[in-house]
Amino acid sequence: MSDVKAVLDAALDCVVMMDHEGLVVGINPAAERTFGIRDEDARGREMAEILIPPTMRDAHRHGLARYLAGGAPRVLDQRIEVTAQRADGSLVPVELTITRLDIEGPPTFVGYLRDIGDRIEAEEALRRSRTELLRVTDEARRRLERDLHDGAQQRLVGLALTLRLARSQVEQDPAAAVELLDEAQDDLASATEELRELARGLHPAVLTDGGLGPALRGLVARLPLDVSVSGVPERRLPIDVESTAYFVVAEGLTNVARYSGSQRALVEFTLSDGTLAIEVRDFGRGGADPGTGTGLRGLEARVAVHDGRLSLTSPPGQGTTVHVEVPCAS
Structure with a gap:
């Protein structure tokens, strides 16, 4: 028994033992630290009152009674995520596995609990980051659309009009046509530079x-x-x-x-x-x-x-x- 106690004392996961009446038989040091209650204070008390949130206590009691009356187990030997309660009333998300000890006499159950608050917080942070990235990406795409519409696109539309005017003046007024072509050349250079600037903002080739x-x-x-x-x-x-x-x-x-x-x-x-x-x-x-x-x-x-x-x-x-x-x- 001393070896078993040493293993339980060294375990990083919480271990809570409960008898067939729903009373705590013992908890290990990890459970003491996580739930803020000493082993001697937990022993003999109903587990539902010290570790289970009020909204879930009746379901726990009914489930235990149903199992002891011969009902099929629903949570035994499964890994599930639930919410537990600390001694100060605060809640903590945990991963829970419940097993029944193979011993003579009335049933005794062991619950193995792991605080998963950090993992859930990290997952939520990742979801927020992905949502923010999607929002920023969509905003950048709209900004790019505005920049193209208000900048290079307008210059190219103006360039097309200038070229049409130049074409209409080639025979009637060649000098005016040349001026229009020079203007078109300047517009093309400006549009090209604006497109280059936009491209640099996306991903520079260099x-x-x-x-x-x-x-x-x-x-x-x-x-x-x-x-x-x-x-x-x-x-x-x-x-x-x-x-x-x-x-x-x-x-x-x-x-x-x-x-x-x-x-x-x-x-x-x-x-x-x-x-x-x-x-x-x-x-x-x-x-x-x-x-x-x-x-x-x-x-x-x-x-x-x-x-x-x-x-x-x-x-x-x-x-x-x-x-x-x-x-x-x-």
Whole structure:
């Protein structure tokens, strides 16, 4: 018996023993810690009163009575998820398995319980992250549609009209036709540049072909900022990690240019123990609120897909720092 007690005392899962009258025979230390009640205080008390929420107690009592009267077992030897109650009245989700001991005399039951609160919370966080990612993706698609409609599409429509006018003037007024063609050429160049900018926002080809270093150099060259970049990994990382890193820097520097009031920014990468850390820091006015825009929320959702973390520090008057950590293959 001493060996059995040692096993129960060392078990990480909760173990609760109950007799045929529904009274607690004993609980192990894990159950004491989880439910906030000592073994000596639990012994001899009805299990329904100390571990089962009030709304479920009658069902427990009726189920036990039905089984003892010869009814078929419904929950024995099965793994189920239920809600238990702590001594302070708070509820805890648990995974429960109940077995009947093969011993002489009246039935004795053993319940094995595992607190699954952390797992359920993680699953809920994952669902929220996926929902947010879908929302942000849909919002980005609508923004792209607006940008195409209001920008390049309008320029191309105007280009078509200009070309038709030029065609109508070729014979009657060649000089006017040439002017219209020159105008059309300028419109085409503008539309092409706008489409290139949109393409860069989707996924720059240089990132796929050359990696993070060349892509960031191209990004920094297009911004009206003095940007210092350090620690960019020399080796290629998984493309989804590189893409996330690129958009973290792109969004961070775009926010610096738009809102910080600063013309200087620092971008620092650290690759250690299979995690890529990215930090974008400016020296502007600070006081940034991540809840007021969609950019950082979109980044947070993108980072969460990789089981990463994003934090923002922005005390008023002391600049803003965006810090991201993304797991990646070693």
